[in-house]
Amino acid sequence: MEIEPILTLALAGATLGVVEGVKPGPLLTMVFRETLSGGFKAGLWTAAAPIFTDGPLIIVSLLAAGWLATNPLALLIISAAGAIFLAKMGVDCFSIEPPNPEAEPTNTADSFKRGILTNLLNPNVYVFWFLIGGPLMALYVEVEPLAPIAYALTFLISIILTKTIFAYSLDRMSGNISHKGYRTALNICGILMIGFAAAYTYQAYDLLGQI
Numbered sequence: 001m002e003i004e005p006i007l008t009l010a011l012a013g014a015t016l017g018v019v020e021g022v023k024p025g026p027l028l029t030m031v032f033r034e035t036l037s038g039g040f041k042a043g044l045w046t047a048a049a050p051i052f053t054d055g056p057l058i059i060v061s062l063l064a065a066g067w068l069a070t071n072p073l074a075l076l077i078i079s080a081a082g083a084i085f086l087a088k089m090g091v092d093c094f095s096i097e098p099p100n101p102e103a104e105p106t107n108t109a110d111s112f113k114r115g116i117l118t119n120l121l122n123p124n125v126y127v128f129w130f131l132i133g134g135p136l137m138a139l140y141v142e143v144e145p146l147a148p149i150a151y152a153l154t155f156l157i158s159i160i161l162t163k164t165i166f167a168y169s170l171d172r173m174s175g176n177i178s179h180k181g182y183r184t185a186l187n188i189c190g191i192l193m194i195g196f197a198a199a200y201t202y203q204a205y206d207l208l209g210q211i
Helices: 003-022 026-038 040-047 050-063 072-093 108-120 123-141 146-176 179-208
Strands: none
Touching (some): 003 146, 026 040, 026 108, 026 179, 040 108, 050 146
């Protein structure tokens, strides 16, 4: 067992996980949306989505790192589906009511599903793992088989922890947010999601020229 490549990829995974965790994007916006509408548990389950989306992609990307680069049609389909889903979630933000402390707890399973769908329909996730993460792990797998595992684990742990911290912080602030503040925050989430949907639509249109 060679420790140096394991530590190198573990550090790379943790760093990239934090970067992806704090970077504005559809999943982080969904974490905010679910936390605002359903509390910390809803936000936590949404933040956990990468376990079930990035996890399988890590394995697939090791086996087919170059496939996506030569198949723009796959990215086009993912981009178009993602645009539709995010547009719907964005529009819904304008009609979500702030959480009522006396109401029944939100079904966190629904938040979890929305988090998974958000990540699965994000073409950037596929680009990252197939064109960056996969080749990087493949480069080290011959040197030390445990190094890619260290990279994958530290990435998943750090990205989930980072988004969970955002959800927790937002939930702790919720007691000081007025009804108008909630509505404003949810409206901002809606606008951001529609913006991401527009970006996905443009990406799909751009990919048409490559088919």
